[in-house]
Amino acid sequence: MSKIKTKELHIEKVATSRIHDVDFNDLVFGKTFTDHMFECDYKDGAWQNPTIKPYGPMMMSPAAKVFHYGQAVFEGMKAYKDDTDNVFLFRPDQNIERINKSSKRMAIPEFPEDVFLDALHTLVAMDKDWIQKGEGNSLYLRPFAIATEVGVSASPSNEYKFMILMAPVQAYYKGAVKVLIAEKFSRSAAGGVGAAKAAGNYGAQFYPTSLAQEKGFQQIIWTDSNEHKYLEEAGTMNVFFRINDTLITAPVSDRILDGVTRKSILEMAKHNGIAIEIRKLSVDELIAAKKQGSLKEIFGAGTAAVVSFISHFGYKDIVYELPEIQNSYAVSLKKQLMDLQYNKTKDPFGWRVEVK
Ligand code: COI
Numbered sequence: 001m002s003k004i005k006t007k008e009l010h011i012e013k014v015a016t017s018r019i020h021d022v023d024f025n026d027l028v029f030g031k032t033f034t035d036h037m038f039e040c041d042y043k044d045g046a047w048q049n050p051t052i053k054p055y056g057p058m059m060m061s062p063a064a065k066v067f068h069y070g071q072a073v074f075e076g077m078k079a080y081k082d083d084t085d086n087v088f089l090f091r092p093d094q095n096i097e098r099i100n101k102s103s104k105r106m107a108i109p110e111f112p113e114d115v116f117l118d119a120l121h122t123l124v125a126m127d128k129d130w131i132q133k134g135e136g137n138s139l140y141l142r143p144f145a146i147a148t149e150v151g152v153s154a155s156p157s158n159e160y161k162f163m164i165l166m167a168p169v170q171a172y173y174k175g176a177v178k179v180l181i182a183e184k185f186s187r188s189a190a191g192g193v194g195a196a197k198a199a200g201n202y203g204a205q206f207y208p209t210s211l212a213q214e215k216g217f218q219q220i221i222w223t224d225s226n227e228h229k230y231l232e233e234a235g236t237m238n239v240f241f242r243i244n245d246t247l248i249t250a251p252v253s254d255r256i257l258d259g260v261t262r263k264s265i266l267e268m269a270k271h272n273g274i275a276i277e278i279r280k281l282s283v284d285e286l287i288a289a290k291k292q293g294s295l296k297e298i299f300g301a302g303t304a305a306v307v308s309f310i311s312h313f314g315y316k317d318i319v320y321e322l323p324e325i326q327n328s329y330a331v332s333l334k335k336q337l338m339d340l341q342y343n344k345t346k347d348p349f350g351w352r353v354e355v356k
Pocket of ligand 1: 075202236302303305
């Protein structure tokens with residue numbers, strides 16, 4: 001773990017909150033940010049000066065390495081409010097663990113877990129009035145680390161910023177989505193950075209996704225980069241398939257993100273007695289199951305979208321429609337997960353963490 005020079009959190013509050021300028025019923029995902037943000041710099045071999053300060057633009061050299069080599073990682077997490085104004089995080093330990101794994105892969109110094117959790121709790125508590133109650137409403141938390149050293153030599157930066165921004169959000173997708181199975185483009189390759197939440201993984205999806213959108217799909221189901229034979233992820237989410245009554249998802253690997261929602265869905269499904277298979281699923285098997293009528297559901301799982309229902313998938317110019325079913329796993333698992341996150345049920349897993 002990297003060193004931290006000064007652990008004490010310095011806090012500068014805004015003079016006047018911007019909260020009254022915000023229309024919470026008309027939010028565009030990730031466009032509106034709360035009053036405060038967290039910032040901590042890495043220099044001279046240690047993280048230093050953890051600070052909470054007013055959210056706002058920052059000055060950086062145009063030669064900072066992040067702009068040239070994309071040395072950047074991020075996380076997505078959320079804070080939720082229950083009916084009596086208590087605020088909760090969901091498995092925050094998983095996010096700091098994962099950003100540190102991503103950082104390691106991107107040659108960024110890891111961030112101390114205790115400093116992260118202390119800053120996160122303080123920041124969320126300070127801006128808790130920005131969290132709206134009600135299903136689908138939450139505060140999207142965006143921790144990230146960027147290379148700030150000036151210089152365009154292609155080598156790891158000696159200076160970084162670790163920051164956390166917070167955005168009040170509503171549901172990510174309004175309805176079910178249509179996905180196109182990738183035949184040519186890849187999200188990640190063996191030995192690459194697919195398992196890391198590296199900024200460039202997401203930027204690299206924009207072009208193929210825009211081509212899919214021109215054909216009427218919202219997202220792509222990524223397939224393996226070798227043969228485009230196995231189904232890996234859906235857009236920015238992990239993906240689940242229900243064939244007969246078995247829930248199938250790809251194993252995590254160096255190409256597939258170890259999603260917090262993915263692992264929570266798997267643990268809940270197991271707890272509910274649903275048969276699970278963590279294995280490779282081929283496009284051929286998917287289409288055969290669809291033709292036989294045994295393919296019941298496909299859904300994506302991720303922090304931003306929670307559980308995203310997939311209504312159609314396209315492959316080789318054919319569009320397949322999924323049936324509407326009664327006892328949908330996606331519907332029941334989404335409800336179970338959200339009830340846990342919004343403190344509507346007991347938490348047998350110990351995932352909910354209250355912010356005081
Ligand atoms: C998340 O679910 O947090 C994501 O990573 C999606 C994000 C790229 C909007």
